[in-house]
Amino acid sequence: MKNKVPLLLLAALLGPVSPLSHLTAAEPVREDLTKVYEAGRNAFNKGDYVKAKAAFAKVLKAKPGFDLAIIYMAQIRTAEAKWEARPRSQKIAEKSSVSTVTLTKVTLADALEVVRRELEKAGGGAEAGAIALLTDLPAEVLEREVDFSVRNLPMPQFAGIVGFAGGVHLAWHQQGISVTAHPPVLQDDDPAVAATKAMQQAARDKILPSVKMDGASVAEAMAWLNRQITPGTGPLIIGREPLSRRPITLDLRHIPLTEALNSIALVSGMEVSWHPWGAGLSPKTELASTGSSSQDANRKP
Numbered sequence: 001m002k003n004k005v006p007l008l009l010l011a012a013l014l015g016p017v018s019p020l021s022h023l024t025a026a027e028p029v030r031e032d033l034t035k036v037y038e039a040g041r042n043a044f045n046k047g048d049y050v051k052a053k054a055a056f057a058k059v060l061k062a063k064p065g066f067d068l069a070i071i072y073m074a075q076i077r078t079a080e081a082k083w084e085a086r087p088r089s090q091k092i093a094e095k096s097s098v099s100t101v102t103l104t105k106v107t108l109a110d111a112l113e114v115v116r117r118e119l120e121k122a123g124g125g126a127e128a129g130a131i132a133l134l135t136d137l138p139a140e141v142l143e144r145e146v147d148f149s150v151r152n153l154p155m156p157q158f159a160g161i162v163g164f165a166g167g168v169h170l171a172w173h174q175q176g177i178s179v180t181a182h183p184p185v186l187q188d189d190d191p192a193v194a195a196t197k198a199m200q201q202a203a204r205d206k207i208l209p210s211v212k213m214d215g216a217s218v219a220e221a222m223a224w225l226n227r228q229i230t231p232g233t234g235p236l237i238i239g240r241e242p243l244s245r246r247p248i249t250l251d252l253r254h255i256p257l258t259e260a261l262n263s264i265a266l267v268s269g270m271e272v273s274w275h276p277w278g279a280g281l282s283p284k285t286e287l288a289s290t291g292s293s294s295q296d297a298n299r300k301p
Contacts, residue, residue, distance in 0.1 A: 033058075033059055033062055033063065036055050036058050036059055037055065037056070037059050037066075037068075037069060039051070039055050040052045040053075040054075040055025040056045040059065040069070040072065041072070043055060044072055044075075044076070049076050049079055049080065052072065052076060053073065053076050056069040056072050056073050056076070057073070060073070086172070087172040087173055087174045088123070088129065088174070089119060089123075089131060089172045089173065089174075089175075089176050089177060090172035092119055092122050092123040092131075092155070093119060093122075093154075093155040093156050093159065093172065094154075094155070094156060095122075096119070096122035096123075096154075096155045097152060097153060097154045097155055097158075098118050098150065098152075098153050098155060098158045099151065099152060100149075100150075100151045100152075101114065101118070101149070101150055101151075101153075101158065102148075102149040103146050103147060103148055103149070103162075103165075104147055104149075105145050105146075105147050106145070106146055106147075107142060107143050107144065107145065107146070108141065108142050108143070108144045108145075108146050108162075108165075108166035108167075108168070109142040109143070110146075111146040111162050111165070111166060112133055112135070112142075112162065112166070112170075112177075112179060113133065114162070115133075115158065115159050115162050115170065115177065116131050116132075116133045116176065116177060118155065118158070119131050119155060119159075119176070119177065122155065130176075131175075131176040131177065132173075132175040132176035132177070133176060133177050133179065134173055134175060134176065134177065134178045134179065135178065135179035135180075137168065137179060137180075137181065141166075141167070141168065141181070144166050144167060144241065145241040145242075146162065146165040146166050146241070147165070147239070147241060148161065148165055148238050148239070150236065151231065152231060152232070153236075153277070156276075157276060157277035159177070160275055160276060160277050161236070161238050161277055163179075163183075164238060164240060164273075164275060164280045165238060165239075165240055165241070165280075166240075167181075167240060167282075168180065168181055169181070169182060169183040169184070171184075192276050195276035196274050196275055196276050199234075199235050199274060199275070199276060199277070199278055199279075200235075200258065200274050202233070202234045202235060203234060203235050203256065203257040203258045203261070203278075203279065204256045204257070204258050205256070206228070206229065206234055206256060206257040207254060207255070207256055207257075208228060208252075208254070208255055208256070208257060208260055209253070209254055210252070210253055210254075211250055211251075211252040211253075211255065211260045211263070212250065212251050212252075213248050213249060213250045213251075214249050215247040215248070215249055216247065216248045216249075217243070217245070217247070217248070218239060218243040218244050218245075218246075218248065218264070218268050218270065218281065219239065219243060220248075221248050221264045221268075222237045222238070222239055222264075222281065225237045225257065225260065225261065225264075228257070229257070234257070234278075235257070235274075235277070235278030235279050236277055236278035236279075237261065237278060237279055237280075237281065238277075238278065238279075238280050238281070239280070239281045239282075240280060240281065240282040240283070242283060243268075243270070243281070243283075244268040244269050244270050244283065246267065246268045246269055248264055248267050248268055249267070250263055250264070250267065261279055261281075264281070265281060268281075269284065270282060270283060270284065271283070271284045
């Protein structure tokens with residue numbers, strides 16, 4: 001939501017910038033304005049536009065010609081306009097989460113219905129506005145098996161996991177949720193790209209003292225890796241059916257989580273892909289047939 005325009009360029013276009021250095025300790029009120037401005041800038045950089053807007057408004061009330069505050073306020077108005085233009089379903093999703101959802105060998109059609117119901121419930125129920133599920137997927141796709149369990153997960157990540165597990169893509173639509181066979185090509189400035197890179201980095205930073213498996217299944221290996229991560233601090237490891245039946249035998253020491261996951265994928269003959277919620281293990285042939293995305297381009301860290 002941050003399409004920032006280079007501040008120096010905009011300042012040059014708007015005219016001379018009134019330097020903050022004029023707000024000296026000899027002028028107590030202006031010194032307070034400096035702190036208010038810095039608080040607004042920090043809030044803006046964190047995406048807290050409510051706090052940033054209040055801070056810059058206070059600065060401009062006392063100093064109406066302060067160009068940098070004017071520029072920030074213009075960017076906030078642009079961000080607010082983009083937010084208002086988003087589908088209702090997206091606004092609900094970004095403010096809600098799921099507590100515990102376990103899907104055991106259910107069809108993709110049933111899993112998608114769970115997403116729809118969870119989103120509708122988060123939005124106040126059907127009385128507040130029904131959430132529709134829009135898809136023209138063939139029956140054989142909707143009959144794919146989905147199998148995973150998650151807890152305390154933001155709604156957008158939950159929807160992303162269901163999409164990955166079913167080999168489809170979920171997107172927000174004015175009427176609710178749309179489901180397509182192929183993911184869109186994301187631009188480098190898309191928030192999902194930054195979130196994916198952050199998740200990969202968290203996995204690199206997580207060092208496992210020992211990884212020892214003797215004939216483990218892929219499901220057992222994923223479950224073990226997920227237990228090594230404190231919930232909410234690192235990637236979830238999710239599998240897409242059908243999982244490989246090759247037994248996994250490993251004995252590794254002091255390696256990053258990324259390397260452990262790559263080793264499991266190599267031994268089992270599967271493929272790793274990265275997403276805003278974590279990492280997915282998929283059959284290689286299935287990934288090849290469903291195309292690629294910007295997340296897939298960063299498959300190997």
